[in-house]
Amino acid sequence: MGTRAKERLSDLPQPPETGFIGRSRELLVLERQLRPQSNQARWALIRGQGGEGKTALAVEYARWQVRSGQTRRAAFVSVEQHSSAEAVLDALGRQLVPDYSVTAYPDIDQALQPIERALREQPTLLILDNLESLLPRTTDPTAPAALVETTADSLAAILALAARLYPLGENRLLLTSRETLPAPFAADQQRHKLQLHEIHRLAREDAIALIEQALAQTSGAPSDAQREPIEALIETVQGHARTLALLAPSLRALGVAATRERLTALMEEMERQHPGEREHSLYASVALSLARLAPEVRERARVLGVFQGSVHPEVLRVMMDWEQAQVTELAQGLVATGLATPGPYDHLALNPALCPYLLRGLDGEERAGLARLPQLRGLRGRNRLILQAPGVKGRHYKPTSRFLSTKAS
Numbered sequence: 001m002g003t004r005a006k007e008r009l010s011d012l013p014q015p016p017e018t019g020f021i022g023r024s025r026e027l028l029v030l031e032r033q034l035r036p037q038s039n040q041a042r043w044a045l046i047r048g049q050g051g052e053g054k055t056a057l058a059v060e061y062a063r064w065q066v067r068s069g070q071t072r073r074a075a076f077v078s079v080e081q082h083s084s085a086e087a088v089l090d091a092l093g094r095q096l097v098p099d100y101s102v103t104a105y106p107d108i109d110q111a112l113q114p115i116e117r118a119l120r121e122q123p124t125l126l127i128l129d130n131l132e133s134l135l136p137r138t139t140d141p142t143a144p145a146a147l148v149e150t151t152a153d154s155l156a157a158i159l160a161l162a163a164r165l166y167p168l169g170e171n172r173l174l175l176t177s178r179e180t181l182p183a184p185f186a187a188d189q190q191r192h193k194l195q196l197h198e199i200h201r202l203a204r205e206d207a208i209a210l211i212e213q214a215l216a217q218t219s220g221a222p223s224d225a226q227r228e229p230i231e232a233l234i235e236t237v238q239g240h241a242r243t244l245a246l247l248a249p250s251l252r253a254l255g256v257a258a259t260r261e262r263l264t265a266l267m268e269e270m271e272r273q274h275p276g277e278r279e280h281s282l283y284a285s286v287a288l289s290l291a292r293l294a295p296e297v298r299e300r301a302r303v304l305g306v307f308q309g310s311v312h313p314e315v316l317r318v319m320m321d322w323e324q325a326q327v328t329e330l331a332q333g334l335v336a337t338g339l340a341t342p343g344p345y346d347h348l349a350l351n352p353a354l355c356p357y358l359l360r361g362l363d364g365e366e367r368a369g370l371a372r373l374p375q376l377r378g379l380r381g382r383n384r385l386i387l388q389a390p391g392v393k394g395r396h397y398k399p400t401s402r403f404l405s406t407k408a409s
Contacts, residue, residue, distance in 0.1 A: 008066050008073035010095035012059050018213040020060040022206030030061050034172045043173035048199040051242030051282055054176040058127050065125055072122040080130040080309035085157035123170040132178040201239030214248035233260040237281040246285040286357045289337040297333045305358030312347050
């Protein structure tokens with residue numbers, strides 16, 4: 001893809017290592033609903049459980065729209081990383097307006113003007129991803145009431161911003177969330193029912209194709225004799241897209257049968273420790289990926305349990321007083337195992353299952369010990385860490401409220 005085409009895709013995440021597989025029906029439905037001449041509202045919500053492929057579907061749709069010339073460009077923002085209206089506005093502006101910074105304007109109305117002008121001039125697909133991270137009902141139950149209220153206010157402001165921007169010109173808006181959203185994007189209301197797109201487990205043939213693609217990168221196409229163990233593995237993880245993608249390195253290294261055997265053993269152990277949880281297959285795949293790290297790197301990774309979704313290595317270096325080489329080794333290991341994706345300015349987007357899995361492994365004493373770190377004293381209250389350091393200025397990192405509310409003895 002040429003430089004201009006890449007610029008028009010802005011900050012879209014990279015496609016999966018195996019390529020985008022399946023979801024052709026969902027792509028077609030989105031295309032029909034959001035086409036410029038459609039009489040429907042020009043927004044849609046992709047809803048599904050964690051790891052079902054909401055982000056991948058939204059990103060593939062955006063790539064398709066730009067490649068086919070049906071929209072001029074796409075702009076992508078994850079509210080898991082940009083959790084205020086000002087941060088979302090800044091992220092959009094940097095993709096749409098040269099040399100943009102929201103801090104260069106005295107107020108939001110003036111900061112909006114160049115973005116609104118750009119949206120009127122060029123049809124743009126706006127994508128707001130991971131909105132469930134700001135929904136009050138998904139906030140940690142131990143979070144202070146003031147934090148829950150602040151989070152709800154942030155979500156309302158972000159949705160109001162989206163509602164103001166997407167009707168300009170010929171723009172369209174795509175939202176992703178595990179849960180339905182409040183007004184003005186309450187897709188569960190009768191008049192907006194067509195805007196809601198539910199996605200579930202991968203179709204069996206699509207899941208098989210994903211595994212075959214992972215295996216083909218090293219050992220060639222699987223034989224017919226492997227079909228049965230492949231289907232058994234798919235049933236073990238209930239066709240869960242992210243789990244299957246995360247298992248790709250193990251599939252290449254161990255083969256299908258051995259991977260399923262180890263995965264099943266891990267899931268059984270997790271069921272004994274945490275009965276009734278739905279995430280066993282996903283967490284087991286995370287555990288398999290972590291097992292590929294050197295023991296000292298794996299131990300270092302445990303601190304990521306206090307983060308949500310993303311981190312910058314500089315944050316870890318300052319927080320833990322590590323050497324630069326230690327931080328670099330951890331970052332490279334996470335990327336190599338598929339547990340993190342590198343972003344601009346060395347920023348790391350973490351696999352969504354990694355942090356909650358690691359958090360479960362931190363006992364109360366360990367959480368309290370981390371909470372006593374002098375570097376974290378400024379995190380209480382709004383539960384944000386904004387580290388003013390090269391490459392991370394203005395980025396938000398959110399250690400979990402469950403960790404931060406643990407009182408030191």
